Amino acid sequence: MSYLFQTYARWDVEPEIAEGSYVTDKKGKQYLDFTSGIGVCNLGHQPKVVKDAIENQLDQFWHVSNLFTMEKQEQAAKILATAAEMDAVFFANSGAEANEAAIKLARKATGKTKIITFKQSFHGRTFATMAATGQEKIKHGFGPMLEKFTYATFNDIDSLKDLLDDEVAAVMLEVIQGEGGVHVGTQDFLKAVETLCHEHQALLIMDEIQTGIGRTGKPFAFQHFGLSPDIVTSAKGLGSGLPIGAVIGKENLKPFFGPGSHGSTFGGNPISVAAAIATMGIVFDEVFLQEVEIKGEYLLSQLNKLFHGNRLIKEVRGKGLMIGIEFEQSIQPFLPELREEGILALPAGENVLRLLPPLTVSIHEIEQCIAGLKKVVNEITEPAI
Structure with a gap:
């Protein structure tokens, strides 16, 4: 049993x-x-540089809460934001939490509530990220989904045009659909999505939970296509197996995630942050x-x-x-x-x-x-x- x-x-x-x-x-x-732990152990199992960083932090402190200033959080955020060519980071514990936070940030920043994602996408198993996921099998048995999510067809820009209007807060997509079958977005499609978002004052959210942290040969997969998203989410490979996720955003989004707007007891845990700094120090090398x-x-x-x-x-x-x-x-x-x-x-x-x-x-x-x-x-x- x-x-x-x-x-x-x-x-x-x-x-x-x-x-x-x-x-x-x-x-x-x-x-x-x-499998790399489903795209998590990007440096293999037990990379010495990460292990040493974890052990060093274990000898200092494990947890104090986000009421305290922590230099290593700032260091990790700077490395991550610089690699993504963005400006601000919120640390969570997982990819689903990062995507949940990204949806909240997009709705608050735009004052709009509709989110477009894509069929066969996968964004997580919380109620918001389950609703964002374009796979019915993920939702089976859980009753009515969170409202205001609609689904276009990946690599079909006309299907997005049919759904996108000025009431849309954000378009959220994976550059490569991982769980949905490893489907790679085309250059023309991805650039057209970006252009349409600009035209309709909708934010572009890139879910890089699986594709980020060097998996495709760039820090983030969107960088192969010359894109400039408003929000990027990261997790999996970020901590070499320790639980950590992140929302990365542009400067203009900072006011919408001010004190009291969002939080996480364990987000940015010192042990996970130490692992992330060590991991990024290797992975982001050219x-x-x-x-x-x-x-x-x-x-x-x-x-x-x-x-x-x-x-x-x-x-x-x-x-x-x-x-x-x-x-x-x-x-x-x-x-x-x-x-x-x-x-x-x-x-x-x-x-x-x-x-x-x-x-x-x-x-x-x-x-x-x-x-x-x-x-x-x-x-x-x-x-x-």
Whole structure:
């Protein structure tokens, strides 16, 4: 009997230790981890520089509350805002909390209440972020959703034009839809969204929970497209596994998040902030990000080469080290077989296999993953008689 609510379909893998790109379970089996804790452990498991920063902060203080001035919060906010080319940060504990705060900020700053998001998007599981999510399965059984959310079609600018008017507070979108299937926004679409927001005095919110903190080879994915959003949300890779999220905004939004307007008891916790500073110190280095792009291009090209002409594979897509392989059938049979081969990978919807290796992954480890994928796909494509 388990005393946990069974909210997760857990794998039959119980980790004993994790280091770098590998997880070893209690049976002694080692796995190459191409999940990174669902895009969280961007520097791999137990990066020494982050561990040292955490231990140093543990010897100082763990929690005092946000009634106190904390120099490291200011330091982390400056690094994050500078990387996003923005001006102000609010620290939360998770991506859902960051998106919740972004929705609040947009409504307060504009005095409007309508929010447009996109079908197949994923923004979280709180009531506001669940309402913002464009997937009905996330909402099933929870009754009426929070009002004033409508959903356009991703990469279809006409569908946005049909919904966008001067009553809209914000358009909220992922540059790459992660949970929705690793769909990458096109340059023309994303720039057109930005232009329409300006025309209608609506804020542009970029949900970079999964795509941010170097995942695509830039500090944030919107930077590949020359965009200038009003609000950016971040979490996952920000703390290398410690819980932290952030809302990043432009200077003109500061007055709307003044004293008493929003808060979080644990947001900006000193331990998580120390981890974030150490993480960003590595990830935002220009040479490091260039290496992420190179490794991402290599992984994508090798997968396209491997699966070219394979009747099971519809498309391989992604950016940086965020890759989706869309199958012509459910990927559920593939995931346990990959684990048997010592490869950990993720679903993104029913038919998409998602690869989120640590940004520190080596070429050898990429080739190890490709070899495992090849074996499993070939065995399922051509089962033994």
